[in-house]
Amino acid sequence: MAEIEKFAAENEIPVQNAQLLNTALTHTSYANEHKNEVIHDNERLEFLGDAILDLVIGEYLFLRFPSWPEGELTRAKASVVCKPSCAECATKFHVGDYMRLGRGEEMSGGRTRISILGDAFEAVIGAIYLDNNYEVAxxxxxxxxxxxxxxxxxxxxxxxxxxxxxxxxxxxGDVNISYVVTKDEGPAHDKTIWMEIHINGKVMGESVGKNKKEAAQRAAKEAIRRIQLGETV
Structure with missing residues (x-):
């Protein structure tokens, strides 16, 4: 709990119940490795935080751009409410440093994985909302x-x-770019697609989207970010 309090203080997060933040930073891999203990992972808080994030950004755009039609608002919101954006926000306040991960996830680079960081950011939002109120979140x-x-x-x-x-x-020069679907879930009308982008065989981005086109655009955006930060292909 001392680590959680440090995390909250560093990021100016008001805390009444530190256990909520502790849960928000607990990945399912950690909970699975400690089944003999009463440990809750962050998936339920992620679900709640995702809904709150969607509402807050939707409300902001609705009020900020009163003349925009629904389609324009939807495209704008999608550019903000996505895993790469959430993961970038999480990275800036060092969520990865405070995550509780299973050993396998730890060794495979889970602290910098976009999907884990993005989910944790949403879970932290859920925890802040429950611990405070909508305005604070x-x-x-x-x-x-x-x-x-x-x-x-x-x-x-x-x-x-x-x-x-x-x-x-x-x-x-000549570069080979490929977009690889690593997983898909859900019925045909409500799919979730996980995708990686490979450049010359190297994974340079990973993303999640509601269809292949959306996932590919987000993966490409992540690859551009990495290249701009100096990562070589």
Missing amino acids: SRFILGHMKKFLDLIDQGDYDHDYKSDLQEMVQKH
Whole structure:
């Protein structure tokens, strides 16, 4: 709990019940390795946090852009409410350093995995909401998502990231880019697609989307971010 209190203090998160944050930072792999103990993973809090995140960003866009039609609002919201954005926010306040992971996840790089960080960010939102109220959760979300909301203000949120990536990497000669579906779940009308992007055989991005097109765009966006940060292909 001392670590949780440190995490909360560093990130100015109001805490009444530290156990909620502890649960938000507990991955299912850790709970599975400690079945002899009463340990709850963060999946339920992630579910709640995802709904609150969707509402807060939807409300913000609805009020910020009163003349926009539904389709434009939907595209803008999708650019913010996605795993890469959530994972980037989580990275900035060092969620990975405080996660409780199983040994397998720890050794396979779980502390920097987009899906784990993105889910944890949503779980932290759920914990903040339950521990405080909607207004506190909303301030937390809008503060951490400011970068992505500013991009919407600038009109820079609906790019074809696949084309941008192709143009970026081909400056260095022939490059092989492939988009690989690693998992899909759900019925045909409500699929969730997990995807990796491979550049010259190296995994340069992973993403989650409601269809292959959405997942591919998000994977390409993540690959662009990594390349801009100096990662080589």
